[in-house]
Amino acid sequence: MKNNDDYIKKFWVGLLDGDGSMQVNHWRSTNTQYRLMIKLKNNRGNYNMLTTIQKVMGGNVKLTKGDQFVTWVVNDKKEIMKMIKIFDNNPLLTSNKNAQLEFLKENMKRNDMNWYFLNRNNKFDNQERNQKMISDYLKTFDKNKDYTYFDIWFSGFSEAKSCFSIRQNSNHSFSMSQKNDKYLLEFIKNYFNIANSIRVIKNKKVDNKNMFYLLEVYKKDILLNMINHFNNNPTLGNKYESFKKLSLIFMNKN
Known part of the structure; x- marks a missing residue:
């Protein structure tokens, strides 16, 4: 790539x-x-x-x-x-x-x-x-045309806004946060068929004009779908290292 x-x-x-x-x-x-x-x-x-x-x-x-x-x-x-x-x-x-x-x-x-x-x-x-x-x-996205762009855009955006978490209790996760633009996390949630709700991150600085939202994924089959996404549309920076560790854990288990 x-x-x-x-x-x-x-x-x-x-x-x-x-x-x-x-x-x-x-x-x-x-x-x-x-x-x-x-x-x-x-x-x-x-x-x-x-x-x-x-x-x-x-x-x-x-x-x-x-x-x-x-x-x-x-x-x-x-x-x-x-x-x-x-x-x-x-x-x-x-x-x-x-x-x-x-x-x-x-x-x-x-x-x-x-x-x-x-x-x-x-x-x-x-x-x-x-x-x-x-x-x-x-x-209005056209799946046959626009989603190719969104897949790559999402990997670039994930390089900045996402986190691959590896835990000792094996409750691994992928998460993404965003300020104000809840519509974007809702689109991502629907795109990857994520069942988890989008949560509001409580912060003293949060007001009615500036809300922070969090989307977090734990479910195994969804994580596997996301691993497949990043295998096809890789991140290119330091985020790739944490993705690679999470991917190897799932490969070894399966």
């Missing part, structure tokens, strides 16, 4: 959806600057994954904060304009990243510093609208 450019591009969208950012900043209040970035804990798997993405997508990979983190970053406006065209056929599926993308594109179109300063703190005001838009889009 690391030699498949199309796979890397779709995987990159999922990873960006989960652990990336699309930024619009300013230089001395005179002009806008643009940046796409994915920042991960520095380890061999994540470093190799981001350098693989760099070869296909462009950008630069560097270590930051005393080598604690590895970062893929693009600052060139022309490169960014080419990259975001990928979203036309491979859409972002979180409301947060769609809001960032809208703000970035609008600034590129307007090139107006006054508009930037007036609106930079309001880019997430349309969160509910974006959630409904993406939720409606997911309902």
